[in-house]
Amino acid sequence: MINYFYNNKNYSLITGYFTLIPTAVLAGMGEGTLWPGLFLYTASYALRYKRFGTKSVASYKAAFAGYLFFVSELSRVRAAFETF
Numbered sequence: 616m617i618n619y620f621y622n623n624k625n626y627s628l629i630t631g632y633f634t635l636i637p638t639a640v641l642a643g644m645g646e647g648t649l650w651p652g653l654f655l656y657t658a659s660y661a662l663r664y665k666r667f668g669t670k671s672v673a674s675y676k677a678a679f680a681g682y683l684f685f686v687s688e689l690s691r692v693r694a695a696f697e698t699f
Contacts, residue, residue, distance in 0.1 A: 653683055 661675035668675065 654680070657683055 657679035658676055661672050661679055664675045665672045
């Protein structure tokens with residue numbers, strides 16, 4: 616199927632600067648709003664966990680940030696395995 620798109624010159628999947636640059640801008644805008652939101656989310660949960668735990672808020676923030684980055688990197692590893 617993919618070989619068909621590379622060998623056939625009449626396909627409509629044309630990639631170039633006029634499609635890649637706007638796509639990159641839109642993806643950057645999406646990630647630009649996602650990451651601060653995730654850290655606000657982890658900070659609010661750290662404050663909630665502080666009420667029930669004995670550790671400081673900073674230690675809960677560090678733990679939740681670690682979980683966040685672990686899941687993020689694990690999704691990249693999974694995507695790398697799927698490409699092979």
